[in-house]
Amino acid sequence: MINEALDIPRWRDALHREGRVQVADFLQADAAARLRQCLAEEVPWTLALRDAAAARTIDAATYAAMDDGDRLHLYVEAAVSAHGLQGDAAFRFAYDSYMMVPAYREGRDPGLLLHRVLELFNSPPYIAFARALSGDARIRRVNAQATRYRPGQFLRYHTDVDSSEGRLYAYVLNLSAHWQADWGGLLQFIDDGGRVTDTFLPRYNSLSLFAVPAGHAVSLVAPWAGEDRLAITGWWLS
Numbered sequence: 001m002i003n004e005a006l007d008i009p010r011w012r013d014a015l016h017r018e019g020r021v022q023v024a025d026f027l028q029a030d031a032a033a034r035l036r037q038c039l040a041e042e043v044p045w046t047l048a049l050r051d052a053a054a055a056r057t058i059d060a061a062t063y064a065a066m067d068d069g070d071r072l073h074l075y076v077e078a079a080v081s082a083h084g085l086q087g088d089a090a091f092r093f094a095y096d097s098y099m100m101v102p103a104y105r106e107g108r109d110p111g112l113l114l115h116r117v118l119e120l121f122n123s124p125p126y127i128a129f130a131r132a133l134s135g136d137a138r139i140r141r142v143n144a145q146a147t148r149y150r151p152g153q154f155l156r157y158h159t160d161v162d163s164s165e166g167r168l169y170a171y172v173l174n175l176s177a178h179w180q181a182d183w184g185g186l187l188q189f190i191d192d193g194g195r196v197t198d199t200f201l202p203r204y205n206s207l208s209l210f211a212v213p214a215g216h217a218v219s220l221v222a223p224w225a226g227e228d229r230l231a232i233t234g235w236w237l238s
C-alpha cells in the first residue's frame with residue numbers, strides 16, 4: 001500500500017531539520033484512489049464540534065438528516081462563541097469526523113475500508129516504516145480518524161499536546177484531488193510569536209508529518225472551495 005519508491009532518508013533528514021515534512025506520493029497510486037473513493041462516498045460522517053460549552057459529536061444519522069443551512073449554522077455558532085477570547089479559551093473546531101479506533105473496537109460499519117487501514121497502520125511492517133521515517137524507535141501504535149472539511153469548517157490553533165496518549169508525531173494523509181491554495185483548509189504552523197512559519201497545502205496523496213507539540217491550525221474552508229478536504233489523520237504513539 002505504501003509507495004515503495006519513497007526516499008526515506010531524504011524525508012527523515014528533512015523531518016529532523018524542520019520538525020515537519022510533507023512526504024509526496026505517499027501511497028501507491030491505486031491505493032490512494034481507492035481510499036479517496038472511500039472517504040468521498042462510503043464514510044458515515046459525524047460532526048466534531050467544539051463550542052463554548054465543550055467538545056461534542058453530532059451522530060451520523062442526526063447529521064445526515066440536517067440540511068446545509070442548519071449545518072452551517074452549527075459551524076458558525078461554534079466559531080462565534082470564541083469572540084473576545086484568547087489562547088486556549090478560544091480553541092474551537094467544526095469538521096466532519098469518523099473516529100476509526102472506537103468504530104473498529106465496537107465493530108461498527110462492517111466492510112468499511114477504514115478498518116483495514118487501521119489494521120495496516122498498526123501492523124509490524126508499518127510500525128517499522130514509521131520508525132524508519134522518523135528515526136524514532138519509541139513508536140508502537142497508530143491511531144486514526146477520517147476527516148472531511150467543507151465550507152465554513154475549521155480547526156483553530158492548538159498544539160496537539162497530550163499528557164496521556166503518548167503522541168510523538170502527528171500525521172495527515174491528504175486525499176483531496178486538486179486542492180487550491182485559496183480555498184482555505186491549509187495546515188498552518190504558528191510559532192509562539194503568532195507568526196505563520198510554514199503552510200502545507202493538502203496535496204493529493206501527501207503525508208504531512210510533524211513532531212508534537214507544535215502550534216498549528218486548519219484554516220477556515222472558503223465558500224468557493226471546489227472540493228471537500230478529505231484526509232486520514234492521527235498520531236504515531238509511544
Ligand SMILES: O=C(O)CCC(=O)C(=O)O
Pocket residue numbers: 147155160172186187208216217218231233
Ligand atoms: O487536518 C490537518 O491538516 C490537521 C489536523 C489536526 O491538526 C488535528 O486533527 O489535530
Ligand SMILES: [Fe+2]
Pocket residue numbers: 158159160170216
Ligand atoms: Fe492538530
